[in-house]
Amino acid sequence: MRAIVYQGPGAIAVRDVPPPRLEDPRDALVRVELAGICGTDLHVIAGDFAGIQPGAVIGHEFVGVLTAIGSAVTGFAVGDRVMASDFTACGRCRCCERGDHWECPERAFFGTGTSFGLPLAGAQAEIVRVPHADTTLGRMPKGCSDEAAILLGDNLATGWAAVERSGLLPGEIVAVIGGGTVGQLASLSAQAAGAGAVIVVEPSEGRREFARANGSLAASPQEARELASRVTDGEGVDVVIEAVGGASALTAAFDLVRKRGRIISVGAHAAETWPFPLARSFANELTLGFAIGDSIRLRPRLLSLITTGALDPTVVIDRKIGFAAAPQTYADLKAQRIMKAVIDPRL
Structure with a gap:
């Protein structure tokens, strides 16, 4: 099958790779009908995450049709159209039971190697294997486009998670550092949640x-x-959402927030350390938090906002491509010539 693979720092290629197979009774196989390219993928191909190896299939946003399910999968049938979280979770452990799916010890993040858990091939491919299918996947409802479902799987869930983690109250003022896809969706989420x-x-x-x-x-x-x-x-401002993923952006948040305000970082950080302004944070009683999107937990709420028309995340998508255009599209995303691209493997 065709897939987009990591070649080494700064390089990707479209290659023929062996198709995945069911490896566990809880697995499912999905024929990908639409995949997304995310800012995190730019970090992956830049070599920022040590867990990715040359030849690995990348990508973690997708929707498609189930072509095979394991014997333990009970919530779906072959032929169902599904959306997916960008990572897997078992759905049974203590973390999952309280809604902290990202902290699941069996977590695997599609297309990032071992950077964030167990290794798992990515979704920028014709077929993707989905562990813990009953938890990781969601059925596509009426009123939700494939493009909206792609964004719900990661970028929108991340933007909403930032707003949720901040405890935003109606009328409060929010600053979002970073105007990429996640930042723009964090802005739309804050507006939908009642920001002044x-x-x-x-x-x-x-x-x-x-x-x-x-x-x-x-x-x-x-x-x-x-x-x-x-x-x-x-x-x-009452709340600052840092949606870049770098030390300078996080430091800049402290110049915008009010005393007793909240700073929430949802940018993907690769650096191990950062000089924290401790005395200033103590004196001003600041709160600093971090959030990672969890579409497994947020899927029902975000689907309601999308299907009722209260929130349209698809405004950020400005290019749709086939596999052949992927290298140039990655370059255009890095250069900020476009904001968000999706891949249709059938093109």
Whole structure:
């Protein structure tokens, strides 16, 4: 079968690879009808995560049709159209029972090697194996497009998880650092959750314009502090969501947040350490938290928002391709010439 594989730092290729097979009674095989390219995939191909090896199939966002199920899979049948979380979870352990699926000891993150758990081939392929299918997969409902389901599996779940973790109250002011896909969806999530205003902080004018067109205020990093002060009468914003995944962006959050405010980071971090402003955080009673999207837990709530029309995440998708265009599309994403791309293996 065809798939997009990691070749080494900075390089991918479309290759023929052996198709997956059922390896456990709880597995399922999905014929991929749409896959996404995520900012985390850019970290993967850059070599930021040590757990990925050359030849590995990448990608972790997909929807498709079940072509085979293991004997222990009870919630689905061959032929069902399904969406998926970007990682797997057993659904039975203590972590899963309390909704902390990312902390499941059997977690595997599609297409990232051993960087975040057990190794598992990715979804930018014609067929993908899904462990713990009853937990990892969800049935495609009416009123949810394939594109929306792709985003629900990771980017939208991540943006919503940031808002959820922040404890946002209606009317509070939010700043989102980073105007990529996750940042824009965090902004839309905050708006849907009742934020009084959202400021997207982003160096790209094109992405700032996108944020403004979709209900946010926007500022360059140099303008952000002044705008946040103006909107909040000098106090600073109630919540800052860091959606970049770097030390400088996380440090910048402390210049925007009010005293006793909250900072939530959902960017994918690869660095082991970061100089934490301890005395300032103590004096200002700041809260710093981290969140990872969990579409297994959030799927019912987000599907309700999507199918009722309260939230349309698909506005961030600006390119649809076949496999052959993947190398150029990855380059365009890295250069920020596009925001979000999806792959149709049938093209």
